[in-house]
Amino acid sequence: MQTVSLVDIASYLPENRVPTEYFTQYARSDRMAKNIMFRAPKNRHHVAEGETAVDMAERAMAPLIERNGADEVLGVDILITHTQLPDLPVIGCGADLAKRMGMSPSWIIDLHNSGCASFVYMMKLAQTLLQTTTARTALIVAVQNSAGQIFTQTDVRKLAQATVPGDGAGVGLLRKSDEAPILGTVARHYPEFAGDMTGEVDPQRKYWEAGTGQLRISFNEQKITKVFARGNRLVPEVAFAVLDEIGVKSKEIDTFVTNQPNRLFLRNWRDALELTDEKYPNTFDECGNLFGAGIPVTLDLQNQAGKVPNGSLVLMSAFAHAGDFAAAAAVRWGAAPKA
Missing domain, CATH: 3.40.47.10 (Thiolase/Chalcone synthase)
Known part of the structure; x- marks a missing residue:
């Protein structure tokens, strides 16, 4: 193809x-x-x-x-x-x-x-x-x-x-x-975790029904424990799957970019791939959790700072919601800012 x-x-x-x-x-x-x-x-x-x-x-x-x-x-x-x-x-x-x-x-x-x-x-x-x-x-x-x-x-x-x-x-x-080829992609669905992320309004009602109370994401200790366990596993899992697909080791990664949920995930994912901070940029303290925009914003800011030279092996990986989806992709970078 x-x-x-x-x-x-x-x-x-x-x-x-x-x-x-x-x-x-x-x-x-x-x-x-x-x-x-x-x-x-x-x-x-x-x-x-x-x-x-x-x-x-x-x-x-x-x-x-x-x-x-x-x-x-x-x-x-x-x-x-x-x-x-x-x-x-x-x-x-x-x-x-x-x-x-x-x-x-x-x-x-x-x-x-x-x-x-x-x-x-x-x-x-x-x-x-x-x-x-x-x-x-x-x-x-x-x-x-x-x-x-x-x-x-x-x-x-x-x-x-x-x-x-x-x-x-x-x-x-x-x-x-x-010119900047996508080398490999992996996308995995986990339907067994679908529905574990829920919205809540107090007093209870469907979000679209008229009434008082403000919609928020519902969290409790049990949900948090499950999300941490899944996220810690899923992001490295799909990242390594892409690396296996293209036949390279994690030490060959030049830039690794993930979604940016919190500091603990960022530390654990960096350690799982055995990367230095220089190879694993994050924008959490400036931007917070950007959800789906986290990867492109972080990668763009790193690129505009001149830290992603052309030819770099860039690996992206993320998981969604309470763990119902995860995906990763590797790209041979070709969009470094022109001098």
């Missing part, structure tokens, strides 16, 4: 940079705050009031267009989007983004599952479509916009979990070529 390359990547972080002190003024005595899963990052970025998923995607795309030209980016054949919090129920931002940007792709796909691993899953899906159709280029878009909306609600912002998420968006441009 024809080689598909990840030829460029770009990202956007909202201007509103929020320190942890914003939350401490509202915090109540909560034993969950002592759990390392909810140890707060120093900062995170929140969407502005009225800022939509399409706004964020457009701003993330701007550097991509500047570097590659409007015709190449806006003329893609495939557009795949993942929006953490759709601005309208059911509908993702794909068609709206195409309308805003004057795009007319043959494929528009709003990917609603795969959460924190969505960027890798979109890469795999785009690669498959490019290799099996006449399409030549694809744009993948991951938008995380729930931090400044769900987690700043007056009741939710008091909880330990509210301090962890941040908002941001990341985009990737793929093309049939061998």
Whole structure:
């Protein structure tokens, strides 16, 4: 099959940079705050009031267009989007983004599952479509916009979990070529864990029903224990599966990028692959947990800092939700900033 390359990547972080002190003024005595899963990052970025998923995607795309030209980016054949919090129920931002940007792709796909691993899953899906159709280029878009909306609600912002998420968006441009080849991908579903992540409203009601109370993600000690056990296993598991597929050892990785849930996961994943901090960048203390945007934002910031030279072996790996999905991909990097 024809080689598909990840030829460029770009990202956007909202201007509103929020320190942890914003939350401490509202915090109540909560034993969950002592759990390392909810140890707060120093900062995170929140969407502005009225800022939509399409706004964020457009701003993330701007550097991509500047570097590659409007015709190449806006003329893609495939557009795949993942929006953490759709601005309208059911509908993702794909068609709206195409309308805003004057795009007319043959494929528009709003990917609603795969959460924190969505960027890798979109890469795999785009690669498959490019290799099996006449399409030549694809744009993948991951938008995380729930931090400044769900987690700043007056009741939710008091909880330990509210301090962890941040908002941001990341985009990737793929093309049939061998300039920055995707070397291998692995995507694994674990349906037995589906439904372990739940939302909750107090007093109880369905999230779409009228009533009082504010939607939040439901956590308890048992759920946290399960998520830690699964995450610690799944991210290295799919990462090693890709390495086995392409026939390299972890010591040959130049840059390893994962989703960014908390410091404990980041430490454990680094240790599992026996990597140095220099090979395993993280943005947790500046951006918090960016969910599906974590990989592209972290990789873009590392790349723009000149730390991912062309020819580098880049490995991405992530797990989603309470462990119902995990994915990894290896790329021979070819998008270093031009001097």
